[in-house]
Amino acid sequence: MADRRGDTWKRHISEQLRMRDRVQRQAFEEIISQYNRLLEKSDMQAVLSERYQSDGPRGSQLSAADGGMRGDIQQEMSQMRIKHQEELTELHKKRGELAQNVIELNNQIQLKDKEIQRNEAKISEYQTQIATLEGDCRKLNTFLQDLERANQMLKDEYDALQITFSALEEKLRRTTEDNQELVSRWMAEKAQEANRLNAENEKDCRRRQAKLQKELADAAKEPLPLDPDDDIEVLAEDGGKGPGEASSPSRSLSRTPSKRISQVPPGGLLDSIGNIFGRRPGNSLSTSPENTEAPMGGVEVRVPSTALHVFEAHDGEVNAVRFSPGSRLLATGGMDRRVKLWEVVSGHCEPKGALTGSNAGITSIEFDSAGSYLLAASNDFASRIWTVDDFRLRHTLTGHSGKVLAARFLLDNTRIVSGSYDRTLKLWDLRSKVCMKTVFAGSSCNDIVCTEQCVMSGHFDKKVRFWDIRAESIVRELELQGRVTSLDLSQERTELLTCSRDDLLKIIDLRTNTVRHTFSAPGFKCGADWTRVCFSPDSNYVVGGSADGGVYVWNVLTGKLERLLDKHHSSAINAVSWSPSGAFVLSVEKGSKAVLWSDL
Numbered sequence: 366m367a368d369r370r371g372d373t374w375k376r377h378i379s380e381q382l383r384m385r386d387r388v389q390r391q392a393f394e395e396i397i398s399q400y401n402r403l404l405e406k407s408d409m410q411a412v413l414s415e416r417y418q419s420d421g422p423r424g425s426q427l428s429a430a431d432g433g434m435r436g437d438i439q440q441e442m443s444q445m446r447i448k449h450q451e452e453l454t455e456l457h458k459k460r461g462e463l464a465q466n467v468i469e470l471n472n473q474i475q476l477k478d479k480e481i482q483r484n485e486a487k488i489s490e491y492q493t494q495i496a497t498l499e500g501d502c503r504k505l506n507t508f509l510q511d512l513e514r515a516n517q518m519l520k521d522e523y524d525a526l527q528i529t530f531s532a533l534e535e536k537l538r539r540t541t542e543d544n545q546e547l548v549s550r551w552m553a554e555k556a557q558e559a560n561r562l563n564a565e566n567e568k569d570c571r572r573r574q575a576k577l578q579k580e581l582a583d584a585a586k587e588p589l590p591l592d593p594d595d596d597i598e599v600l601a602e603d604g605g606k607g608p609g610e611a612s613s614p615s616r617s618l619s620r621t622p623s624k625r626i627s628q629v630p631p632g633g634l635l636d637s638i639g640n641i642f643g644r645r646p647g648n649s650l651s652t653s654p655e656n657t658e659a660p661m662g663g664v665e666v667r668v669p670s671t672a673l674h675v676f677e678a679h680d681g682e683v684n685a686v687r688f689s690p691g692s693r694l695l696a697t698g699g700m701d702r703r704v705k706l707w708e709v710v711s712g713h714c715e716p717k718g719a720l721t722g723s724n725a726g727i728t729s730i731e732f733d734s735a736g737s738y739l740l741a742a743s744n745d746f747a748s749r750i751w752t753v754d755d756f757r758l759r760h761t762l763t764g765h766s767g768k769v770l771a772a773r774f775l776l777d778n779t780r781i782v783s784g785s786y787d788r789t790l791k792l793w794d795l796r797s798k799v800c801m802k803t804v805f806a807g808s809s810c811n812d813i814v815c816t817e818q819c820v821m822s823g824h825f826d827k828k829v830r831f832w833d834i835r836a837e838s839i840v841r842e843l844e845l846q847g848r849v850t851s852l853d854l855s856q857e858r859t860e861l862l863t864c865s866r867d868d869l870l871k872i873i874d875l876r877t878n879t880v881r882h883t884f885s886a887p888g889f890k891c892g893a894d895w896t897r898v899c900f901s902p903d904s905n906y907v908v909g910g911s912a913d914g915g916v917y918v919w920n921v922l923t924g925k926l927e928r929l930l931d932k933h934h935s936s937a938i939n940a941v942s943w944s945p946s947g948a949f950v951l952s953v954e955k956g957s958k959a960v961l962w963s964d965l
Contacts, residue, residue, distance in 0.1 A: 910938020
């Protein structure tokens, strides 16, 4: 191939030279022949002139005829000389032009030669590159063939995997259908079991009531001896009455049966939470540190203004916070699967212990009315109860099929209501440690509050539902403008505080089922579906945390923003809690930080 390309450029150069020869030679051949002819004529003229000069003496002897002929020849010769001179001048001029053309052409030839040399160098370089590229092309062709083989193999494997996937997908579909059928059957059996347990509980309750009525009837038939202890107790109880009432025998006799009625056996309907966990209520209340606190009647609520203590509460996100009824202890729950107890001492939160046993993050926290037990819901589909004084896990309530987002004690402290992501609410009896009822709410439950016989639940579908736990039915529904994230009851339990994802807090009058107040602020934004807000102990203020890290306090009486606490949280606030003493507010965030606020 290289020899063929070499012959090509040589032929090209030969053709160029022949072309130059034709252009430069043929154009000047006629001029050169004319120039030679003029030279010949010039030589002939010179010969004739010499001859004329040499024949001059003899010319005088010629005849007149010869003289006339010589004059004509001379004239003709002079004209020819002039003509030849002009042609010679013209030829010299053309010769100069041709010489200039020859110089220019030589210069062009030199330039062309240099260009040919450069082209030859480029050709050599290009040939080298061509050889390299041909080698790369051969390698790429080999690699392409390997890729095509690998691609074909992968395609075959993909086809095989696609067939396997189709088979597995069909198997998954059948398994899903079987699972749904099993779940439906299981739920039906659970509903039947719950109905059976409800019926048994009702029968047991009726039997106990009948037994109690029989005992009361037998006690009424027995004679009533006057016991000195009974007389002392009656006088002690009636010590605050008037003198006439204290000395009345009929009053004394009427008090004795009531004393007997109140002495219900340990297996009766009104067992306390201490008996449920194997602890006598008297001992539990006497040893609990919460009983040394002042009663709720003397609460003086102070609007917080200063951050007293900023501390790292958990290893990760903190989801829940709650003060104990006596305000000396507070509990926080986070994604590190622990509930931590803190004691407020001199404006600081000092760690007291940790409650372990949960297998996932804590979502809500609740103390019982005495502050002896703590209830926590978690993302592992369960709720757990610990004793506060010894940090022991007492019971685990399982049965939900989704993460439990809220769990609350009923007012008698012997039952618990839990709400879950699986769209159900469950009522648990702590005496038998079983689920008494399961209610299908139709939407994920985010928070719960309870009264004596009514459970209020806030849901993902923007509704607040009011349940009668005796009839297992919805009393009424109230729809808000956003997903409900939090519920809280006022001290008198006549007003319900709600927080929703439309960034509004609302107070609902439970007696009239109307919205009394709506609170908002320019910077307030609800940061999550589980953002918790609360009333102050006297129900005159509401407090909530925002996604921008600010704590907002509204005045219920004026309906305006009372105070904004910021510059201490670096992420969205998940929950806030106001101490029952009214002195402190604690806020926790999506980070690991907690802040204790007060007006000190």
